[in-house]
Amino acid sequence: MSQDVLAGLAVILEEVAGVDPADVTPEKTFIDDLDVDSLSMVEVVVAAEEKFSVKIPDDDVKSLKTVGDAVSYIQRAGVAA
């Protein structure tokens, strides 16, 4: 798993939702563990698209339950692009 993507997500989560970067580990769920609500999740996705130059369609966002899900998705999408 890319440490760069994980670290980048942590920066976004801190900026958008006030999450402590130390809490951003792959097994954490956005909603229950990190308290990122559905509106802030949209902001996270848009910021991640910009930061990592990927597209994350709204339909795919629902499948991103954990930080690890998002890191893997971004890595795959980045390779595909």
Added chain:
Amino acid sequence: MTTPPRQVVVTGLGATTPLGGDVASTWEGLLAGRSGARRLTEEWIEQLPVQIGAPLATELPLARVEARTLDRSQQMALVAAREAWADAGSPEVDQERLAACVASGIGGVITLLTQHDVLREKGARRVSPHVVPMLMPNGPASTVGLEFKAKAGVHAPVSACASGSEAIALGLDIIRAGRADVVIAGGTEAAIAALPIAGFAQMQALSRRNDSPESASRPFDKARDGFVLGEGAAILVLEAAEHAAARGARVYGALAGAGISSDAYHVAAPDPTGAGAARAVRAALRSASLEPSDIVHINAHATSTPAGDLAEAVALRTALGDHIDAVAVTSTKSMTGHLLGAAGALEAVVSILALRERIVPATRNLDALDDEIALDVVSIDNRKIGTGAALSNSFGFGGHDVCLAFTV
């Protein structure tokens, strides 16, 4: 024979204003006769005919995420509500008996304008998902209700510059009707932006004293030429008297009554006869079981517009008769500017403190009382007052008239 209404007392106060970041500093500023008005320095100001305003005195003490997901009006309401709640002793209350009534005259206009810029410049995908809850006029009420888990109802009456007073009047009704025991009530407004200033300026409602902002808000003065747009929030914790007594709360005073009427005259111009405003004042007296002779102090709406101040003076004489000559009248807006939907809430805070401290802050900038205005307006020096009741007026575009009555 009717049962007397449930008594409602004020147990907590909070505010963030052009004079200070809390109630104490705001009150101190009022007693010192300071002005919160200044020349605005935003880059968009040069295009406007009016270049003065009364912004908040201090930065808002909020977490970054709160600042990001809340409109400025919501942020200010949250800060004032936290102060008021702490001031009330952070009581443990039954959430199902706690309501919030927090009004704004305009709502999240700064969010609306900045996000419209985002849409045009960067596209729909970059519009904040928080934009709708940030711009809706009930946003501040929702913010405060969520913060304190109010489950007995969250309300946001909208009546332009009477909104803050109407929210407090609604809080009184809710407690009297037995629908809640505690209501967090007040108003907030954050509308110092190019479009609102341009719009008010087009109505000829704003002072054009760009070169002397501190003397621009001059209610009841001969040379008044409009109001100064301010921003801020003020919140009161209203509580059923028996509820406050049961928990041993410190009580500032009573919200003894409220009166609401409407002019049905013009959308923006005041009725020069003051008939609607006078009806609101009389209704407040009836609601509070007070006589005109009980009134020692009036915190006037008095925004510093030529027509509005005059109509209010006529209304007060109509409502109180000759007793008005014995009443110490003041205008908080001479120092804070006009906080629109927060004005009535801030002036409720100031009215309660004036009664409790038995001192009325002098109206600033009253160099020469308008000959047409037959009121005893406190100017130059603050004035000591005796015990009695105080009234606070608020009127709004749309023809809204609200009067609150306080006793200590």
